[in-house]
Each structure stands twice: as structure tokens, then as C-alpha cells.
Amino acid sequence: MSLIDIRDLTIYYKSYCALDHVNLRIESGDFVGIVGPNGSGKTTLVKSIFGYIQPHEGSVTVKPNTVIGYVPQFSTFNPHFPINVFEVVLNGTLPSPIRYFYHYTEKNKADVKAILNQLKITHLTKKPINQLSGGQLQKVLIARALVTHPDLLILDEPTASLDVDAKEDIYRLLAKLNKEMTILLVSHDISMMKHYVKTFACVNQSLHIHDNNDQLDFAHFEDLY
Numbered sequence: 001m002s003l004i005d006i007r008d009l010t011i012y013y014k015s016y017c018a019l020d021h022v023n024l025r026i027e028s029g030d031f032v033g034i035v036g037p038n039g040s041g042k043t044t045l046v047k048s049i050f051g052y053i054q055p056h057e058g059s060v061t062v063k064p065n066t067v068i069g070y071v072p073q074f075s076t077f078n079p080h081f082p083i084n085v086f087e088v089v090l091n092g093t094l095p096s097p098i099r100y101f102y103h104y105t106e107k108n109k110a111d112v113k114a115i116l117n118q119l120k121i122t123h124l125t126k127k128p129i130n131q132l133s134g135g136q137l138q139k140v141l142i143a144r145a146l147v148t149h150p151d152l153l154i155l156d157e158p159t160a161s162l163d164v165d166a167k168e169d170i171y172r173l174l175a176k177l178n179k180e181m182t183i184l185l186v187s188h189d190i191s192m193m194k195h196y197v198k199t200f201a202c203v204n205q206s207l208h209i210h211d212n213n214d215q216l217d218f219a220h221f222e223d224l225y
């Protein structure tokens with residue numbers, strides 16, 4: 001069974017059709033890059049995988065017991081909230097829905113330490129998040145998603161607004177993580193993605209799949225923007 005099986009997914013916002021009979025299968029171990037122009041339906045596709053948006057037609061089936069980690073778009077995160085790195089990552093262990101009087105366990109805290117160590121950001125543990133660089137904050141958000149030990153990590157434009165070195169650093173980290181988990185990455189960085197991604201899904205209301213081993217005409221992809 002595929003990790004994610006999307007069949008004939010059609011989503012409308014009122015009368016506007018954002019996704020039109022989209023089909024996509026994500027297999028365990030894949031590194032899928034979702035590309036497409038602004039407003040083409042990438043975030044809508046991701047939200048439908050989480051079940052935040054219900055299909056008007058078609059279905060999204062997630063393999064039972066799949067743990068999904070999510071790194072939201074940078075712009076949806078408030079970097080000025082008075083909280084430090086350890087606390088942000090610890091938040092990732094909160095159960096959903098949150099129970100009243102929930103207390104973090106010692107295991108939760110040990111998991112956070114282990115992830116910070118794995119991502120080599122232990123030195124940032126006590127730093128307030130408003131003192132982090134863009135690349136450091138992005139790694140912290142990835143750490144928060146990893147603390148639940150996901151089978152599938154979904155990232156929505158994790159490298160937007162980062163400089164080239166910080167972008168490369170994030171892509172190298174994702175390539176390493178892909179040895180242990182499946183990755184679904186929404187991004188506009190086609191030129192960098194093509195070095196790391198195994199499968200491209202090109203969204204523009206409908207969806208086309210390309211194997212990165214194909215001789216892809218990336219110039220044509222870039223024309224879409």
C-alpha cells in the first residue's frame with residue numbers, strides 16, 4: 001500500500017476549482033518535490049493530505065498509523081513570540097487535541113534534546129527565537145516536526161527568504177533525513193531541488209508527475225513561473 005494515495009482529488013473554494021481531478025501516489029522512501037506557480041494549488045494539496053480540507057470529489061488515503069510531521073510556511077509562524085528554542089521544539093510533542101493540565105514527560109524532554117543534537121543545534125537550546133537567523137529558525141521548525149518521529153515529513157516552502165548557503169544547508173539536511181523518512185517538499189527552488197528530489201509533482205490545478213531521472217526540461221518548468 002502507498003503511504004499516500006490521492007485519487008481524482010477535486011477541491012473548490014466556493015465556485016473556484018483549486019484542484020481538478022488530481023492523482024498522486026507517494027511511496028515510502030520517496031523525496032517528492034511539489035512545484036507550481038503562485039496560486040496553483042500546492043498548499044491546498046498539502047492541507048488535503050492532513051484532512052484540513054475535505055474533497056468535493058475523489059479521495060486522499062493515508063496508510064494507517066502513518067505519523068506526519070509538518071513544517072508550515074515561514075510566514076505563518078510568529079518569530080517574535082517570547083519563547084526559546086527548547087520550548088518551541090517541545091511544543092511539537094503536544095498531543096492533538098491538547099488535553100487540559102497536560103504535562104510534558106521526561107521522555108518528551110529527552111526526545112527534544114536528541115533531535116537538537118541530531119540537527120547539530122544544541123548550542124541554540126536556550127536562545128529566544130527572535131534572536132535566530134532565518135536558517136537557524138528553519139532548522140528549529142524542522143526539529144519541532146521531527147520530535148514526533150514522523151514517517152512522512154511535509155515542508156511548505158522551507159527555504160523561502162534564505163540565502164543560498166542556508167538553503168543548501170537545509171537541502172543537505174533533508175537528503176540525510178530522507179534515508180529514514182519520506183519527504184514531501186513544496187518549493188519554488190527548482191534549480192536547487194533538482195539535485196535532491198527524486199520525484200517532481202508539477203501542480204497547476206491539475207498535476208503531472210516527473211521522475212527526476214528523466215531528462216527533465218527544467219527550463220520548461222521555470223517558464224511556468
Ligand SMILES: Nc1ncnc2c1ncn2[C@@H]1O[C@H](COP(=O)(O)OP(=O)(O)OP(=O)(O)O)[C@@H](O)[C@H]1O
Nearest residue numbers: 013014016018036037038039040041042043044045
Ligand atoms: N480559503 C480560501 N478561500 C478561497 N480561495 C482560496 C482559499 N485558499 C486558497 N484559495 C485560492 O485557491 C488557489 C490555490 O491556492 P493555494 O494556496 O493552494 O496555492 P499555492 O500554489 O500554495 O500558492 P503559493 O505558491 O502562492 O503559496 C488560489 O487561487 C487561492 O487564491
